Amino acid sequence: MSTLLIKNARNIITMDAERRCHPGGSLFIEDQEIKAIGTNIPYEDADTVIDAAGKIVYPGLINTHHHLYQTFTRNIPWAQDCELFDWLLTLYEIWRHMRPEDVYLSAMVGLSELLKTGCTTASDHFYCFPDGVSGELIDEEIRAAGELGIRFYPTRGSMNLGRSQGGLPPDEVTQSAEVILKDTRRVIETYHDASKFAMVRIGVAPCSPFSVSEDLLRESARLARSYGVRMHTHLAETKDEEDFCLAKLGLRPLEYMEKTGWIGRDVWYAHGIHFSGDEIHRMGACGCGVAHCPSSNMKLSSGVFPVRSMLQAGVHVGLGVDGSASNDASNLLGEARQAYLLHKLTAGSAGPTAEESLWLGTVGSSRVLGWEDAIGSLEVGKAGDLFMIDSRRLEYAGALFNDTALPVVTGISQNVDMTVVGGRIVVKDGRLVNIEEERIAEAAGAAALRMVQAASRRTGVNYLRHRGRV
Structure with a gap:
């Protein structure tokens, strides 16, 4: 089983029934499951350790x-x-x-x-x-x-x-x-x-x-x-x-x-x-x-x-x-x-x-989705699905008065810093971990253009201009 420890977060927003938050908190995930969450958890080591200083942790x-x-x-x-x-x-x-x-x-x-x-x-x-x-x-x-x-x-x-x-x-x-x-x-x-x-x-x-x-x-x-x-x-x-x-x-x-x-x-x-x-x-x-x-x-x-x-x-x-x-x-x-x-x-x-x-x-x-036993909040026994944002970004300056509301009220202007699914990091420093983004973007752009061009040839419609306009 793989383990992941996130420690020293600026805050952990759980979205549990009591809407608890854990300023300065840590979270430990074993395989996919959250085993501990709080400010004094009995875990110091893991396969992967993330120092989340300045980061706010949210449920996925x-x-x-x-x-x-x-x-x-x-x-x-x-x-x-x-x-x-x-x-x-x-x-x-x-x-x-x-x-x-x-x-x-x-x-x-x-x-x-x-x-x-x-x-x-x-x-x-x-x-x-x-x-x-x-x-x-x-x-x-x-x-x-x-x-x-x-x-x-x-x-x-x-x-x-x-x-x-x-x-x-x-x-x-x-x-x-x-x-x-x-x-x-x-x-x-x-x-x-x-x-x-x-x-x-x-x-x-x-x-x-x-x-x-x-x-x-x-x-x-x-x-x-x-x-x-x-x-x-x-x-x-x-x-x-x-x-x-x-x-x-x-x-x-x-x-x-x-x-x-x-x-x-x-x-x-x-x-x-x-x-x-x-x-x-x-x-x-x-x-x-x-x-x-x-x-x-x-x-x-x-x-x-x-x-x-x-x-x-x-x-x-x-x-x-x-x-x-x-x-x-x-x-x-x-x-x-x-x-x-x-x-x-x-x-x-x-x-x-x-x-x-x-x-x-x-x-x-x-x-x-009928899946509330496993996802939706950060609690012991639920999946280690979460994302993190860095509160030290310029766009959050002057807005750090309510960590729960922060990403909704300010309107996030770029990607999150990290996304974790089932205890596995899939986005790190705003970039996907498992694929080469530029290669996928290039192939996708070419495929999309081919579909539009094929439709235009079939129908005689120029889909790249606005309807009713020259």
């Missing part, structure tokens, strides 16, 4: 919703000023040109950015499987996560309701229900680890009410529960989605989920903006969770998530960056700050404090 952040494959369609001018449905229709034309290596490289980029900004556990929702391309694309993301050393929670997504059947996506990026369910079983049986300190867990994730059939929703729920894995989907993100559900299904989005078995403590939704008060209470009563994605919701003009109502009703709420193409970044620490500022704007003093916003990205997110 937890990302509850992402689309890593979208990393290659960030900052596309043609899609920059669209709302959700038009945005999707634009980018489907590029995503249909994905290859397995593109999925691997995009995951490397997105997960790397998450690690460099303090995220130690990332969920991903992969649902786009172009015709003629290997169906084992989620495997490429899992390979990337393993190389980087991040704790990973991919969800096997799906779309089977193409345009010819009244759905939104082109038929060329959908699969049959039979293919979807067969591969979902394969992914669960191959990769899912239910152990406390697992590095990979799998979820089941049909994409949305406007891209999957009712039968697939029902069968996916049955499959997930037969394996004891969690369930994830987009829901109540936009008014367009609500209108679609009412027109096509005669039900509001949550009513449709209730009809198809998609409610309960093993379910979490992405976005959850357009719920009524009664629906929020029903979600809280059944234990559902929601991934709050403030940057994406603002960029796509989707609306403002009712965070206080959700929390008061007992809904589990965590943070997600959403796809990089609707955020243009994979920075969960930045997302905590966005949540803090957005709700200050819309709710004033009723919005979450900076400390509550950090809680959403740690403890709150761990509850959304």
Whole structure:
């Protein structure tokens, strides 16, 4: 077993139930597990010893919703000023040109950015499987996560309701229900680890009410529960989605989920903006969770998530960056700050404090993923997942009055100094330990350009100019 000792920290922010902090504290990790934390712990030696003088230690952040494959369609001018449905229709034309290596490289980029900004556990929702391309694309993301050393929670997504059947996506990026369910079983049986300190867990994730059939929703729920894995989907993100559900299904989005078995403590939704008060209470009563994605919701003009109502009703709420193409970044620490500022704007003093916003990205997110026994806070018996920032940086001068709120209030302007996952250092001095960053960046840039150029040749659209402009 490997051991890690972090000693003499300026402060250790635990985010435990009592919100304890340990100024001048130390932390000892054996293998993946925290064995001791405090100011006078009975450990002086370890395989690796870090003198954390001047550093503040925080629990690793937890990302509850992402689309890593979208990393290659960030900052596309043609899609920059669209709302959700038009945005999707634009980018489907590029995503249909994905290859397995593109999925691997995009995951490397997105997960790397998450690690460099303090995220130690990332969920991903992969649902786009172009015709003629290997169906084992989620495997490429899992390979990337393993190389980087991040704790990973991919969800096997799906779309089977193409345009010819009244759905939104082109038929060329959908699969049959039979293919979807067969591969979902394969992914669960191959990769899912239910152990406390697992590095990979799998979820089941049909994409949305406007891209999957009712039968697939029902069968996916049955499959997930037969394996004891969690369930994830987009829901109540936009008014367009609500209108679609009412027109096509005669039900509001949550009513449709209730009809198809998609409610309960093993379910979490992405976005959850357009719920009524009664629906929020029903979600809280059944234990559902929601991934709050403030940057994406603002960029796509989707609306403002009712965070206080959700929390008061007992809904589990965590943070997600959403796809990089609707955020243009994979920075969960930045997302905590966005949540803090957005709700200050819309709710004033009723919005979450900076400390509550950090809680959403740690403890709150761990509850959304049903993993609060191992991650989300720094406590004896939990995983040694953490990040550190150096309080002696220029950008923190004059701000060192509340160490817990510091990274949210000040808005971190660069990468964290160190990220540790399961007691293993994966980011050191702001750089990834396990990969050559420049090599990945060069390969990823070339792959992204190839996809955009292929889409332009096929459609005749110049995606590198703004829509409706010369």
